Amino acid sequence: MSKKIVTLTEEIAQPIVDAMDLELVDVEFVKEGKNHFLRVYVDKDGGIDIEDCEKVSEQLSEQIDKQDPIESAYFLEVSSPGVERKLKKREDFERFVGSYVYIKTFEPIDGEKEFFGDIKSFENDEVTLVVKVKTQTKEVTIPYKKVANAHLAVSF
Structure with a gap:
């Protein structure tokens, strides 16, 4: 289920970040304790700021809510990949x-x-x-x- 949510989130997020001239770095759906977290990592040359994260979060949340693929409650987090960003591709x-x-x-x-x-x-x-x-x-x-x-x- 987790992999399906990640794949669907990537499909939804890619056009959003493309339109904002950002890079979709990674998506993960994890359970930590009692809570589920949908984490989306974005970046751009020179780094992203809080406003970039807010814009992506608002648009992504709206699109995910329309499709409603996640049955359990979860927290959506949009952030920078950080100084030790993953290398996947x-x-x-x-x-x-x-x-x-x-x-x-x-x-x-x-x-x-x-x-x-x-x-x-x-x-x-x-x-x-x-x-x-x-x-x-x-x-x-x-x-x-x-x-x-x-x-x-x-x-x-």
Whole structure:
């Protein structure tokens, strides 16, 4: 059911964010404690502000209410994806070449399943990371289909 709600919400939200010249980054429908949350993450070059979130929320709420696909009570949240935004689409990896990221894979690559590094490139459906191992750097190539989870990361 959750996946169906996410897919329908994406279909409803996409034209709304397109008309506002925003990017639909992610949608999730989760239960936390007793409550359900429908979270919609949007962005634009230079970042979004509270007014962008309000406009999307108002229009999206109106459209979802018309179709009424969610049986239980829920909270709609529209926000920025944040500093550690998820990388889900191929375009995300292309867009953030040069950025520091965290990637977790479905299966080990070079004996590891978790990587922190800078995206060097995204070509031929593979992301190449430059990772630090103690005092040296090495390149790791990860097939896109083996990426379980990825997001921008903060380097200290």
